[in-house]
Amino acid sequence: MYDRQESDLEHDQALVEAALFLSPEPLTRHKLARIIGGASLAYVERILAQIEDEFRLDAHGIELHVEDGKSMFQVKRAYIDAVAHLAPHQDISRPVLRSLAMIAYNHPLTQADLVKARGNKAYKHVQELLERGLIRAEEQGRTLLLYVTDEFLRYFGLSSVEEFRFHVGDLPEEPQQDTQEQEVTEDTEDRGEEASQEVDDG
Amino acid sequence: MYDRQESDLEHDQALVEAALFLSPEPLTRHKLARIIGGASLAYVERILAQIEDEFRLDAHGIELHVEDGKSMFQVKRAYIDAVAHLAPHQDISRPVLRSLAMIAYNHPLTQADLVKARGNKAYKHVQELLERGLIRAEEQGRTLLLYVTDEFLRYFGLSSVEEFRFHVGDLPEEPQQDTQEQEVTEDTEDRGEEASQEVDDG
Amino acid sequence: MDGLTIAEIPITDLLEETWEGILQRLTVDMDPWDIDIVELAHRYRDYVDALRELHFEISGRMVLTCSILLRMQSDDLLASARPTDRSELIDELEGAIEEEAAQWEAPEEPEEFALPLFRRPRRQVTIFDLRRAFTAAMKVSFRRGKRHAQRVEEEEDDLFDDFELGGPDFGQRLHSLFTKIKNLLRGHRVISFFRLLERGDKDERVSYFFEVLHLAAQGEIACQQEEFLGDITIMLPQEALPREALPQE
Numbered sequence: 001m002y003d004r005q006e007s008d009l010e011h012d013q014a015l016v017e018a019a020l021f022l023s024p025e026p027l028t029r030h031k032l033a034r035i036i037g038g039a040s041l042a043y044v045e046r047i048l049a050q051i052e053d054e055f056r057l058d059a060h061g062i063e064l065h066v067e068d069g070k071s072m073f074q075v076k077r078a079y080i081d082a083v084a085h086l087a088p089h090q091d092i093s094r095p096v097l098r099s100l101a102m103i104a105y106n107h108p109l110t111q112a113d114l115v116k117a118r119g120n121k122a123y124k125h126v127q128e129l130l131e132r133g134l135i136r137a138e139e140q141g142r143t144l145l146l147y148v149t150d151e152f153l154r155y156f157g158l159s160s161v162e163e164f165r166f167h168v169g170d171l172p173e174e175p176q177q178d179t180q181e182q183e184v185t186e187d188t189e190d191r192g193e194e195a196s197q198e199v200d201d202g
Numbered sequence: 203m204y205d206r207q208e209s210d211l212e213h214d215q216a217l218v219e220a221a222l223f224l225s226p227e228p229l230t231r232h233k234l235a236r237i238i239g240g241a242s243l244a245y246v247e248r249i250l251a252q253i254e255d256e257f258r259l260d261a262h263g264i265e266l267h268v269e270d271g272k273s274m275f276q277v278k279r280a281y282i283d284a285v286a287h288l289a290p291h292q293d294i295s296r297p298v299l300r301s302l303a304m305i306a307y308n309h310p311l312t313q314a315d316l317v318k319a320r321g322n323k324a325y326k327h328v329q330e331l332l333e334r335g336l337i338r339a340e341e342q343g344r345t346l347l348l349y350v351t352d353e354f355l356r357y358f359g360l361s362s363v364e365e366f367r368f369h370v371g372d373l374p375e376e377p378q379q380d381t382q383e384q385e386v387t388e389d390t391e392d393r394g395e396e397a398s399q400e401v402d403d404g
Numbered sequence: 405m406d407g408l409t410i411a412e413i414p415i416t417d418l419l420e421e422t423w424e425g426i427l428q429r430l431t432v433d434m435d436p437w438d439i440d441i442v443e444l445a446h447r448y449r450d451y452v453d454a455l456r457e458l459h460f461e462i463s464g465r466m467v468l469t470c471s472i473l474l475r476m477q478s479d480d481l482l483a484s485a486r487p488t489d490r491s492e493l494i495d496e497l498e499g500a501i502e503e504e505a506a507q508w509e510a511p512e513e514p515e516e517f518a519l520p521l522f523r524r525p526r527r528q529v530t531i532f533d534l535r536r537a538f539t540a541a542m543k544v545s546f547r548r549g550k551r552h553a554q555r556v557e558e559e560e561d562d563l564f565d566d567f568e569l570g571g572p573d574f575g576q577r578l579h580s581l582f583t584k585i586k587n588l589l590r591g592h593r594v595i596s597f598f599r600l601l602e603r604g605d606k607d608e609r610v611s612y613f614f615e616v617l618h619l620a621a622q623g624e625i626a627c628q629q630e631e632f633l634g635d636i637t638i639m640l641p642q643e644a645l646p647r648e649a650l651p652q653e
Contacts, residue, residue, distance in 0.1 A: 010260045019288055035285060088226065094540075100537070156531050164535075223525065225525070
């Protein structure tokens with residue numbers, strides 16, 4: 001049983017869409033229920049399912065993504081490379097991404113080795129990556145052994161860690177990269193435009 | 203004549219939707235054409251018209267806003283109040299924002315006129331906005347002439363006051379929809395050939 | 405503006421009020437059946453003056469209210485004369501307000517909208533980003549390693565350049581440093597390590613640090629460091645410890 005009239009459904013669906021569009025963070029069902037004006041979670045889920053169905057259609061370039069009970073719109077993977085350069089903000093900051101890349105390449109990698117390579121800030125990166133479920137940690141003596149997770153593979157659309165190594169092996173040699181990339185800085189912050197990448201095969 | 207196969211249309215529409223979703227600023231038709239991979243402007247316009255139609259449906263909470271050849275998604279007016287708190291930059295209270303919006307829209311505006319329109323509480327708003335550096339004041343006779351500042355533009359990520367007018371401006375022009383039309387506002391700004399119309403979708 | 409008051413009412417409070425509200429607030433301490441018109445007129449004039457000072461718009465209605473109060477005030481002062489018809493005054497006031505409102509052209513207000521709702525869209529990172537991040541991380545890591553190796557080398561060089569531990573020069577330097585410390589301590593219980601420095605650069609700091617440690621180890625001086633990497637206070641041993649705990653030498 002739903003606590004709403006069928007006739008409200010369209011209105012509420014539109015409201016949820018507007019909320020998901022505007023929010024810079026994924027939204028919990030509780031929060032969405034509050035925005036709708038105190039609806040039940042089952043009702044929110046019904047609305048989310050409808051939105052999910054709607055945006056699954058091929059004519060849509062974005063889709064509903066639900067992770068850990070939180071919902072957000074995201075660009076469909078098929079289109080992200082062609083439009084990534086438009087967004088100044090990434091959902092993983094550059095410094096954290098660099099730590100993640102090192103973990104993925106060495107999979108597994110000890111936290112101690114990561115810190116040696118990336119500096120003390122890597123402790124924070126590990127924390128963030130653990131929270132996002134992109135890596136997991138196992139104790140090994142006095143340090144941690146870091147692995148990437150299935151969620152990592154899903155996020156990047158990879159079938160295995162080896163596939164990432166394969167991608168890296170594929171890299172054009174460094175001098176060539178340098179011309180595109182302004183400069184490899186000691187990554188203090190992810191600074192908007194630097195984070196974006198022009199993809200020319202768009 | 204379109205330079206594309208009909209079968210590409212869905213794919214391209216999805217791509218444009220993804221681009222509009224990800225870009226924090228309005229996109230020109232040229233830019234969209236480049237993203238699609240060198241399509242004609244007429245083709246881009248056709249896609250935009252389709253997206254506009256699609257999102258006009260009641261079940262959608264966002265809509266396509268096209269002005270001066272630039273397009274962006276925005277929250278439909280009917281839902282703004284319910285979701286505004288989710289947007290970034292909500293550390294200015296709604297009443298103060300409203301006063302600020304009036305100053306920006308009329309730029310410059312006398313304090314006297316602002317107070318007449320917004321009530322005596324606007325004096326306090328002016329004080330707060332001056333303190334935050336979002337507006338500046340010049341004496342003019344017995345009142346003050348209020349201008350928005352560069353800090354205002356920076357804060358809201360705008361390049362000019364005109365861009366602000368674009369954002370708050372009218373809903374997408376719909377020359378074919380005479381019946382829904384409420385009134386045609388004469389805007390003093392140069393908006394090219396595209397006379398915009400106020401349409402209430404309430 | 406916040407500090408300004410009229411009859412002890414903050415002006416910011418009065419600004420929130422309608423004109424009737426203002427009159428009410430200004431007479432709040434008066435007997436409602438015996439309003440002191442003279443005092444009220446006085447307060448209201450103060451209020452209007454304050455607004456003028458603060459560059460606030462003084463509307464026709466405020467001036468009118470003020471003038472009516474002044475007329476009432478003069479009625480009261482000239483108690484013998486026939487008082488002005490107050491309802492006539494109110495009518496006049498209302499008429500003026502209406503006229504003022506009719507003449508005024510409202511500035512444009514962006515309808516409903518306060519300010520545009522800006523978004524901060526975030527995109528997923530791609531495998532390209534990850535690849536690029538890896539290359540960048542490797543470069544930085546390599547540079548970091550090189551810098552580290554260089555530092556170790558430099559530090560080793562420094563050690564051999566600056567310290568000839570156990571050599572005659574070092575003993576001489578210790579002696580002159582001890583003399584310097586004793587001079588600086590004259591009249592003081594403790595001195596800061598930094599008082600010893602002349603240039604203050606890293607080399608000098610390291611050099612003095614080792615010498616100070618050496619003197620402390622010999623029991624010539626005592627040192628205290630409250631916090632890690634903080635300042636070191638230097639004193640003579642008898643200042644630092646109870647006499648019986650002093651080193652024997």
